[in-house]
Amino acid sequence: MVECDDAAAQASQALYRKVAYDFMLELVKVPGGEEARAQLRRQAEWIAVLSAISGEIKESHDSIAKRTDRARHFLADPKNELVAIDPPLPLPLDPSVLLTGVVPEETIVFKSSLHPIKVVFRTTAGRKYPILFKTGDDLRQDQLVIQIITLMDQLLxxxxxxxxxxxYKILATSTTAGLSQFVxxxxxxxxxxxxxxxxxxxxxxxxxxxxxxxxxxxxxxxxxxxxxxxxxxxxxxxxxxxxxxxxxxxxxxxxxxxxxxxxxxxxxxxxxxxxxxxxxxxxxxxxxxxxxxxxxxxxxxxxxxxxxxxxxxxxxxxxxxxxxxxxxxxxxxxxxxxxxxxxxxxxxxxxxxxxxxxxxxxxxxxxxxxxxxxxxxxxxxxxxxxx
Structure with missing residues (x-):
């Protein structure tokens, strides 16, 4: 989906859009396909909500403390449907992890130039899973480097x-944003x-x-x-x-x-x-x-x-x-x-x-x-x- 949205790569953009369209068309024909399609849509909505707050925090000129307060308030707002996630949602970064809700009070905004946000989620396993959401960077490069480091580790x-x-795990969610596992x-x-x-x-x-x-x-x-x-x-x-x-x-x-x-x-x-x-x-x-x-x-x-x-x-x-x-x-x-x-x-x-x-x-x-x-x-x- 990231490649589908990449206006800078027009030659491949049409190809990826066709692949995505054909995939969705075939997905709904298989048993459980409608549910899988609905789950993908929910994941896209989850990413859209996180992108909105991340973009807003990055553009604001407030102090770190005020940015953090604003992020916590946004995540705690019931209309953003993050406080309770029901049914549990597979984390796009690691689909084996099922999210049940956010822990707003543990949100932190970091003071680097892009002000990434650490957001902590509860999982069905009863654990907490912290992620880092960042806007303003093309994380496809980071994703590639992490994949190469993982490969080199296997070779060693x-x-x-x-x-x-x-x-750590990393996933570009658009050409200018993405999330990574917080270690x-x-x-x-x-x-x-x-x-x-x-x-x-x-x-x-x-x-x-x-x-x-x-x-x-x-x-x-x-x-x-x-x-x-x-x-x-x-x-x-x-x-x-x-x-x-x-x-x-x-x-x-x-x-x-x-x-x-x-x-x-x-x-x-x-x-x-x-x-x-x-x-x-x-x-x-x-x-x-x-x-x-x-x-x-x-x-x-x-x-x-x-x-x-x-x-x-x-x-x-x-x-x-x-x-x-x-x-x-x-x-x-x-x-x-x-x-x-x-x-x-x-x-x-x-x-x-x-x-x-x-x-x-x-x-x-x-x-x-x-x-x-x-x-x-x-x-x-x-x-x-x-x-």
């Missing part, structure tokens, strides 16, 4: 390398303002204390942190993920580190002198510093991941070549160069030993670079001003 696991990656976690930015020294380590210590463990943390939590840092460092380097700052680097209480917001890929970056790989001082300090055994392990995981993904580079490059005609913003800019940009990061002209040495240089250069630190500080000032 085939090589018996589990780097504790946790790609309980904290940004490195808020960790830095909460803890004076070694913020990531202090956070993990608070959530996983173990006096006998390495650095005073439960061994599994530190191991998860080191592995997931390595996995995301290599994958975001290969995909050329840009606009990396402390607000889109996240840490879950159990040690899972992950990236969010993939609005810039294939080497594009809104900031000048951006590093090829995002490895911050906070990440390295949490491992015990650049001279520690855990940092040495981190580098080893990076080398193993890079080697394993280079072995599978044909599959990854073929998938990117299939996406050349899709309306993905950063591929659309230079479709003929999209595959080339990913290929360049694999350095297939080098043998394995040379490729690992090259990656080590990138890691070391990034660790000692001053510009990313300055950029992170500027980003922090801009966010404080917005608040």
């Amino acid at each position: 696991q085939k090589e018996n390398l589990d780097l504790k990656l946790s790609p 309980p976690s904290t940004t490195f930015q808020s960790l830095s303002s909460r803890y004076r020294t070694n913020p990531a380590l202090a956070y993990l210590k608070q959530n996983n204390p173990d006096a006998r463990g390495p650095l005073g943390i439960r061994k599994e939590a530190l191991d998860t942190f080191v592995k997931s840092c390595a996995g995301y460092c290599v994958i975001t380097y290969i995909l050329g993920v840009g606009d990396r700052h402390l607000d889109n680097l996240l840490l879950a209480p159990d040690g899972h580190f992950f990236h969010a917001d993939f609005g810039f890929i294939l080497g594009r970056d809104p900031k000048p002198f951006a590093p090829a790989m995002k490895l911050t001082k906070e990440m390295v300090d949490c491992m015990g510093g650049s001279g520690s055994e855990h940092y040495r392990q981190f580098k080893q995981y990076c080398f193993l991941a890079y080697s394993a993904l280079r072995k599978n580079s044909n599959l990854i490059l073929n998938l990117f070549s299939l996406m050349v005609d899709a309306n993905i913003p950063d591929i659309r800019l230079e479709p003929d160069k999209a595959v080339l940009k990913v290929k360049e990061r694999f350095h297939l002209e080098l043998n394995e030993e040379e490729a690992i040495r090259h990656l080590e240089r990138i890691i070391d250069d990034n660790l000692n670079a001053l510009v990313p630190v300055v950029i992170d500080k500027l980003h922090e000032l801009v966010q404080a001003f917005r608040a």
Whole structure:
């Protein structure tokens, strides 16, 4: 349905509209088809209601507190039919989850430029499922990146390398909006303002204390942190993920580190002198510093991941070549160069030993670079001003 609404891709728009029309025509002919059609319509209405509030919040010039109050009031309004969802509705993001109603008082509006909204729903399983709704971005690109990260994770696991990656679910609902699974976690930015020294380590210590463990943390939590840092460092380097700052680097209480917001890929970056790989001082300090055994392990995981993904580079490059005609913003800019940009990061002209040495240089250069630190500080000032 997103492709049907994409006016920028007129050639494929007619094709998708025909597919959607034929699908609906056939759906109502099968047993239970009418009910399925009604369910799809209800899902579309559910998305329309969330889109309306998200667009309104984004355009308003109120403070974060006022925007949050307005969002809660809107979601609690019975006429929007979100307080009680009866019969339960399959969540478009994950149809195995059935929603029974919204929890308005747990709604949060975030203070990034697009002001995404966290909305919490109750499910038939008696649990709460938080989602993030965002207006102003084409999330098809984020959706593609998450799919590629999921694929890379599967390729690494085939090589018996589990780097504790946790790609969250994401779904574009239009060319300018979408929703994603909300993973309980904290940004490195808020960790830095909460803890004076070694913020990531202090956070993990608070959530996983173990006096006998390495650095005073439960061994599994530190191991998860080191592995997931390595996995995301290599994958975001290969995909050329840009606009990396402390607000889109996240840490879950159990040690899972992950990236969010993939609005810039294939080497594009809104900031000048951006590093090829995002490895911050906070990440390295949490491992015990650049001279520690855990940092040495981190580098080893990076080398193993890079080697394993280079072995599978044909599959990854073929998938990117299939996406050349899709309306993905950063591929659309230079479709003929999209595959080339990913290929360049694999350095297939080098043998394995040379490729690992090259990656080590990138890691070391990034660790000692001053510009990313300055950029992170500027980003922090801009966010404080917005608040």
